[in-house]
Amino acid sequence: MPWTEADIPDLTGRTAVVTGANGGLGLQTSLVLAGAGAHVVLAARDPRKTDAAVARIAERYPAASLEVVPLDLGDLSVVATAARQVLAAHPRLDLLVNNAGIMAMPQRSTADGFELQLGVNHLGHWALTAHLLPALLAAPSGRVVTVTSTARHRARRLDPADPHLRSGYGAWASYARAKMANLHFGLGLQQRFERAGVPTASLLAHPGLTGTDLQARAVREGGAGWVGAFFEALTARSGMTPLEGARPQLRAATDPRARGGELYAPRFGSTGAAVRRPVLRRWGLQEQIDVLWEVSARETGIPLEVPPA
Numbered sequence: 001m002p003w004t005e006a007d008i009p010d011l012t013g014r015t016a017v018v019t020g021a022n023g024g025l026g027l028q029t030s031l032v033l034a035g036a037g038a039h040v041v042l043a044a045r046d047p048r049k050t051d052a053a054v055a056r057i058a059e060r061y062p063a064a065s066l067e068v069v070p071l072d073l074g075d076l077s078v079v080a081t082a083a084r085q086v087l088a089a090h091p092r093l094d095l096l097v098n099n100a101g102i103m104a105m106p107q108r109s110t111a112d113g114f115e116l117q118l119g120v121n122h123l124g125h126w127a128l129t130a131h132l133l134p135a136l137l138a139a140p141s142g143r144v145v146t147v148t149s150t151a152r153h154r155a156r157r158l159d160p161a162d163p164h165l166r167s168g169y170g171a172w173a174s175y176a177r178a179k180m181a182n183l184h185f186g187l188g189l190q191q192r193f194e195r196a197g198v199p200t201a202s203l204l205a206h207p208g209l210t211g212t213d214l215q216a217r218a219v220r221e222g223g224a225g226w227v228g229a230f231f232e233a234l235t236a237r238s239g240m241t242p243l244e245g246a247r248p249q250l251r252a253a254t255d256p257r258a259r260g261g262e263l264y265a266p267r268f269g270s271t272g273a274a275v276r277r278p279v280l281r282r283w284g285l286q287e288q289i290d291v292l293w294e295v296s297a298r299e300t301g302i303p304l305e306v307p308p309a
Contacts, residue, residue: 002273002274003247003251003255003273003274003275004247005032005035005036005243005247005250007251007255008032008033008036008250008254009036009254009256010036010037011033011036011037011038011254012037012038013037014037014038014039014094014095015038015039015041015090015092015093015094015095016030016033016038016039016040016041016093016094016095016096016097016253017040017041017043017069017086017093017095017096017097017132018030018033018040018041018042018043018097018099019043019044019071019073019097019098019099019100019125019128020043020044020099020100020101021040021041021042021043021044021050021053021099022042022044022045022046022049022050022052022053023044023049023053024210024242025099025147025207025210025242025245025246025249026042026044026097026099026100027053027056027057027242028242028243028245028246029097029099029246029249029250029253030042030053030057030066031056031057031060031061032243032246032250033095033250033253033254034057034061034064034065034066035060035061035064036254038065038094038095039065039066039067040057040064040065040066040067041067041068041069041086041090042054042066042067042068042069043069043070043071043082043086043100043128044068044070044071044100045070045071045072045073047070050068050070054066054068067089069082069085069086070082071100071128072111072124073100073119073120073121073124073125073128074110074111074112074114074116074119074120074124075110075111075112076111076112076123076124076127076300076302077111078111079124079127079128079131080127080131082128083127083128083131083132084131086132086135087131087132087134087135090135091134091135091138092135092138092139093132093135093136093138093139093142094139094141094142094143095142095143095144095145095253096128096129096132096136096142096143096144096145097145097147097249097253098125098128098129098144098145098146098147098182099145099147099249100120100121100124100125101120101121101147101178102116102117102120102121103117103175104171104172104174104175105117105171105174105175106171107165107169107171107174109164110123110124112300113164114163114164114299115163115164115165115166115169115174116174117174117175117177117178118163118164118165118174118177118178118181120178121175121178121179121181121182122178122181122182122185122296123296123299123300125146125182125185126185126296126300126302126304127300127302129144129189129304130302130303130304131302133304133306136200137198137200137306137307139200140199141199141200141201142199142200142201143200143201143202143203143252143253144186144189144200144201144202144203145186145202145203145204145205145249145252145253146182146183146185146186146189146202146203146204146205147182147204147205147206147207147249148179148180148182148183148186148204148205148206148263149175149179149182149206149207150206150208150269150270151172151175151176151179152176152179152180152182152183153176153280154172154173154176155173155176155177155179155180156173156176156177157284157288157291158177158180158181158288158291158292158295160291160294160295163295163299165177180288181292182204183204183279184285184288184289184292185292185296186202186203186204186261187202187204187261187279187285187289188289188290188292188293189202189304190202190203190260190261191289192304192305192306193260193306194260195306196306196307196308196309197308197309198306198309200260200306201258201259201260201261202260202261203252203253203258203259203260203261203262203263203264204252204262204263204264204279205248205249205251205252205263205264205265206248206263206265206266207240207245207246207248207249207265207266208240208245208248208265208266208269208270208271208272209239209240209245209270209271210239210240210241210242210244210245210246239271240266240271244271247273247274248264248265248266248274249264250274251264251274252264258276261279262276262279263276263277263278263279264276264277265277
């Protein structure tokens with residue numbers, strides 16, 4: 001039988017932080033986790049959308065345990081403030097779902113001067129994970145789930161000399177590179193957990209072709225071109241629902257049999273049941289992970305290393 005949210009064990013007593021929790025995959029992930037008994041921290045940028053998300057979850061599950069933390073992944077000062085708020089309330093954190101993301105944006109910069117897609121999709125999550133690491137390590141079996149995309153297969157390597165693509169920008173090339181960074185981050189984080197001998201695990205997921213606002217926003221913002229319009233129409237015609245698209249990250253987050261370093265995705269790449277998929281080992285993978293670690297720490301000023309158990 002295909003894995004569904006009905007297979008999630010009782011999560012009573014667990015605390016989960018979900019980024020981008022007020023819409024799309026993040027909202028579905030938050031709703032399902034809350035329905036399974038977890039205390040869910042909705043970390044998101046738009047207050048009105050977040051209020052609506054809380055109301056929707058509470059309507060479905062009146063006893064849901066919910067908390068809101070404002071989070072703008074494009075501003076490291078806001079990321080630090082959000083992390084302090086979480087840590088003050090939760091010295092132990094069982095789950096962090098690095099879900100939020102943007103796609104095919106026109107060339108723009110974050111508050112810290114980072115290229116927008118790398119800044120939001122990766123560097124903001126790097127900083128948040130680093131800040132929350134003490135609470136994740138304090139949990140008996142903490143998990144970090146990072147959401148990537150099949151777009152990573154079209155990515156060029158991260159150039160340490162020009163990580164923000166100032167010498168040549170393409171909206172889709174930037175998105176692919178950011179999603180490859182998500183993959184390398186998830187794998188590199190698991191390596192560090194293993195070296196430190198801690199039970200915390202880092203897993204990866206990608207949602208396939210899913211009908212959320214991601215495609216529509218890319219078209220609205222003007223960076224996606226005809227490719228974005230094509231994928232928006234394709235998603236409307238044959239894409240999965242947000243709940244179906246959220247199942248890979250929900251399985252990575254909750255399946256007792258899931259292990260660090262694994263990738264969960266739709267069975268047929270873009271659609272299908274949530275299954276474990278092989279991580280394709282591209283040539284130079286370790287070098288690329290090491291480059292990502294060096295660049296991320298340098299650009300953010302925030303190291304991310306796991307202390308030994």
